[in-house]
């Protein structure tokens with residue numbers, strides 16, 4: 001729905017794509033609702049940030065789980081060595097079930113160039129607001145009071161990015177360091193032979209594809 005209302009805004013893709021890391025890469029400003037893989041919804045965007053920094057709006061937690069780091073990396077797909085995630089001040093939900101509403105509320109605010117950090121939503125009215133939006137096919141900012149906050153960033157987290165895939169090390173795939181560029185590569189992404197992980201000498205000698213190409 002937001003995509004129809006804000007066709008120029010990047011992101012706003014089906015969150016299911018994110019859990020499979022199949023997002024289209026967002027060049028420029030984007031807003032995206034993400035699912036963390038365990039029943040929790042959050043919103044990310046980069047409207048108020050410099051390059052390579054992504055704001056996170058989470059109504060429950062003040063940390064960045066690996067599944068969210070992976071999805072953020074897959075959206076921005078940068079050649080930089082890391083992405084910065086700033087956990088923004090965001091209203092805490094009452095109870096455990098309304099994170100989806102808060103995530104949509106944050107995304108709606110961002111699409112309207114409003115700062116979700118300064119919104120104090122009326123939680124009891126959020127569900128009916130969304131139902132109205134579905135009924136009339138127009139999603140307006142959620143009912144809220146504006147609050148002033150001293151500092152909008154609660155915490156900044158640096159997420160190192162590696163390999164040709166420019167994703168974090170999620171611990172699922174072994175990684176080897178290239179002796180040429182000092183970047184680390186996933187075993188499957190770079191088809192690294194098994195000996196590299198078993199033999200110290202082989203590990204030292206291993207070069208990624210780019211470094212092999214440029215040395216020839």
Ligand SMILES: [Zn+2]
Nearest residue numbers: 163165186189
């Ligand atoms: Zn990789």
Ligand SMILES: [Zn+2]
Nearest residue numbers: 178181208211
């Ligand atoms: Zn290399």
